[in-house]
Amino acid sequence: MAYETEDHETQYCFPAINSSCIKGKRSRHEYNIMYVFFSLLSAWTVFLNLLVIISISHFKKLHTPTNLIILSLAVADLLIGLIVIPIEAIKLIEMCWYFGDILCGVFANIIGSLLSASLSNLLLIAVDRYVAVCCPLLYPQRITTTKTLMIIFLCWFCSSAYNTALVINNGYFDTFHTTDVCSGECPYMMSFAWKASDIILSFVSPCIMIITLYLRIFCVARRQVKNINLLLKPGKGIMQGTLKIKSESKAALTLGIIVTFHLLCWIPFYILSLSGSTVNIAIMSKFLTWTLYVNSGLNPIVYALFYPWFKKAVKYVLTLKLCTPTSSYVDIFNDSINNSCE
Numbered sequence: 001m002a003y004e005t006e007d008h009e010t011q012y013c014f015p016a017i018n019s020s021c022i023k024g025k026r027s028r029h030e031y032n033i034m035y036v037f038f039s040l041l042s043a044w045t046v047f048l049n050l051l052v053i054i055s056i057s058h059f060k061k062l063h064t065p066t067n068l069i070i071l072s073l074a075v076a077d078l079l080i081g082l083i084v085i086p087i088e089a090i091k092l093i094e095m096c097w098y099f100g101d102i103l104c105g106v107f108a109n110i111i112g113s114l115l116s117a118s119l120s121n122l123l124l125i126a127v128d129r130y131v132a133v134c135c136p137l138l139y140p141q142r143i144t145t146t147k148t149l150m151i152i153f154l155c156w157f158c159s160s161a162y163n164t165a166l167v168i169n170n171g172y173f174d175t176f177h178t179t180d181v182c183s184g185e186c187p188y189m190m191s192f193a194w195k196a197s198d199i200i201l202s203f204v205s206p207c208i209m210i211i212t213l214y215l216r217i218f219c220v221a222r223r224q225v226k227n228i229n230l231l232l233k234p235g236k237g238i239m240q241g242t243l244k245i246k247s248e249s250k251a252a253l254t255l256g257i258i259v260t261f262h263l264l265c266w267i268p269f270y271i272l273s274l275s276g277s278t279v280n281i282a283i284m285s286k287f288l289t290w291t292l293y294v295n296s297g298l299n300p301i302v303y304a305l306f307y308p309w310f311k312k313a314v315k316y317v318l319t320l321k322l323c324t325p326t327s328s329y330v331d332i333f334n335d336s337i338n339n340s341c342e
Contacts, residue, residue: 013096013184021184024095031093038089041297045081048300049074055313058322059332062309065148066128072152073121076114077296084111085293092286097186104186105167112163113156115292116202118299119266120155123206124148126213133217162201170194188285203266257302265295 012020026034052074056062087107091097097104128148132139170189190198268288309332321327 013098013182017183019183021096021182023184026093026095034089034093038085038093041294042081042085042089045085045293045297046078048297049078049081051314051317052300052310053078054317054322055310058317058328059309059313059330060328061330061332062313063145065143065145066125066132068145068148068152069121069124069128072156073118073125073299076118076121077299079110080114080118080293080296084114088289088293091186096184098184099186101186107186109160109163109167112166113160116159116163117156118296119202119206120159121152123210124151124155126210130213130217134220166190166194166198207266261295261298261302265291 011023013023014020053071056067056071056074084107087099099107128143131143135142170191268291312332316322316327316330
């Protein structure tokens with residue numbers, strides 16, 4: 001919709017350029033509400049993920065393979081809140097792209113790399129939990145800190161390389177030189193072949209692996225509970241078996257929330273990406289894209305707030321107790337067993 005001034009003049013993103021896009025119309029009230037909302041969303045995402053990063057980085061007892069993956073996920077989500085959300089908000093509110101065609105390609109590369117890295121970290125967490133539950137005796141040998149760091153680095157490198165190739169091959173850096181794109185637009189450009197390969201490599205395959213691993217974890221955990229109850233004495237077995245079942249239910253709930261949030265945010269987006277380019281689909285695509293960004297603000301809640309160590313770490317961070325010399329050696333687990341952070 002064109003922006004009409006009081007004298008009914010049509011405004012453009014770049015008035016001095018003949019190929020400029022027409023600027024949309026928003027009231028001042030809409031501008032203010034949207035800028036406040038997206039500013040709060042960005043601050044919320046950055047703040048929560050920064051708490052996770054500080055907590056895991058500072059406390060020595062949190063330097064475990066599992067927590068390193070959570071740290072990597074928090075870094076990806078923090079960058080989404082710090083870079084992607086503000087720029088996407090400006091693009092959405094102003095309805096114009098003011099940063100040029102080069103930055104359009106760079107920004108598309110950043111978005112793709114961060115989302116791919118985030119999905120890779122979800123898969124790494126699933127693999128880590130699978131080995132911990134299904135092969136507990138071999139876990140210390142198979143999953144080490146050094147191996148985890150190398151795999152995390154490899155995931156980030158592959159995500160960056162893949163999305164760089166995607167951006168270059170789909171002509172993002174030539175956006176404003178094409179005849180069907182006006183100046184002031186940074187469209188989502190991807191050929192059907194790239195869409196098909198992207199949905200298989202970046203979504204279908206990882207999701208199948210994640211769901212398969214979690215289902216395997218549930219089956220093994222249930223079988224372990226049954227075996228424990230059979231080995232223990234009747235009276236003692238009932239009590240300890242009940243505790244084990246409660247622990248299993250809590251773990252199943254946590255994993256179920258993780259998978260559910262992930263699928264609800266990603267499946268509709270990838271299905272819609274294969275559809276046509278009508279106005280209704282474009283609007284829905286924007287909405288689903290923002291659900292991916294909002295998911296970055298939910299990940300710290302799902303992955304961290306379910307763990308008791310995070311609550312204690314947050315207290316240390318917010319009360320500035322991290323400034324004490326020995327704070328990094330504090331028993332953050334409070335002498336309690338927390339298998340999810342081993």
